[in-house]
Amino acid sequence: MSQQDDEAQLEFMKSEQLILVNENDEEIGSNSKLVCHTDNLLHRAFSVFLFNSSNQLLIQKRSSFKITFPLIWANTCCSHPLHNEKELVEENAVGVKRAAIRKLNQELGINPQDLSVEDFIFLTRFHYNAKYTEKLSEHEIDYILFLHKDLELNINPNEIDSVKYVTQEELKEMLKNDKISPWMRIICQSYLFPWWDKLINGATTSKEFLSTEEQKKIEKLQN
Template sequence: MSTTTVTQSVPTAETLLRLFPDIDTSSAELEGHDAEQIRLMDEVCIVLDNDDNPIGTASKKLCHLMTNIDKGLLHRAFSCFLFDDQNRLLLQQRASEKITFPDMWTNTCCSHPLGIPGETGSNLPDSVAGVKRAAQRKLDHELGIKKEQVPFEDFHFLTRIHYKAPSDGKWGEHEIDYILFIKANVDLNINPNEVQDTKYVTADELKALFNDPKLKFTPWFKLICQSMLFEWWENLDSGLEKYTNEQEIRRM
């Protein structure tokens, strides 16, 4: 199938309504949630077919309602793993205000490239560039990490993971998730509306955290840890290139 690069001029509502005529567009599910998090639900995600080709855009809210996910609505995301000079991974605990997966521990930063210039892409190289720019934007927004400390060229793209996961009865994820690694020493200035805690861990410390019944982890982070994370981590300083730029999408 032919695809076009998604820009803001795409007639997105028509495209989506044609593909998903019974899409749930109500806003009742947002009642009672944090005002800033409700505002962020208006951000425009990139809607995909199963092969990561953009087919339109839709709000973050529409993309994360289980009623729409169950109809096949799929969007692009990224998961960034930031390591310090001791090869410790920076974890974050999501804020209680978050609408999806609140209070859960996860990797450094997980979010979405948006349907805006510089973050879209209809081929893999452009899409990878888009998620790297999105990662810089969100590392700053969530953790106060300035772009200068995480240069574009220092991000390594490893692979894409296609997965589906419910958060609660109403919300969930259905994403093609781009995995990014970066090694950098950074200064944190945490946005408490996004993140309630952070922690640097070694691989062994992370494995121990998984055995703590009091802690909850996001489903995508658990998937990545159970599949390839520890092998990638072992090769962070030598041999990582054999895992980078994987062309096939991993289906979880």
């Protein structure tokens, strides 16, 4: 781990202004990524699950340079919308989807021209709190986004150690034996596999996964 890479991650922690929210996911202000994760402030986040045309899920092992949960397996991309006009848009989760396009480019090298907000299926949000150390934690309203598309990758090693596509059976085995991020484990335990089945069976819109009322719920979950 180089000092330069340490500084790159720390710069993101200091400079990025996240969206602070209450338990109803109503925006109440902003603060730096660093303060959010050291003071356990509730903020908006997202988790992208990218499936290829063979219905395999792309997962990533977080790089050793990450400030929280390094070298832990997680979903395709997980990060935060920023407190700016473009990513604060709440209608149809457009702001979160724009943030996902930005981070998929930064982490996985996916060309933003190959994606649009219409490519994402917004499923639901959940509220969780997970400690990494005594000083660092995740406390998020996490938006779950599905993406069903074959995309070219160019991995950023400062963000990601490695990636692989997995089947449902392979992921279930990993959940028994491997280190998995707390947010991904919660999603797997609570939501993922029935929705994955629906994707395999041709679901392409949010309504085909769950009702509008279910979408509006913000469940408080722990693993």
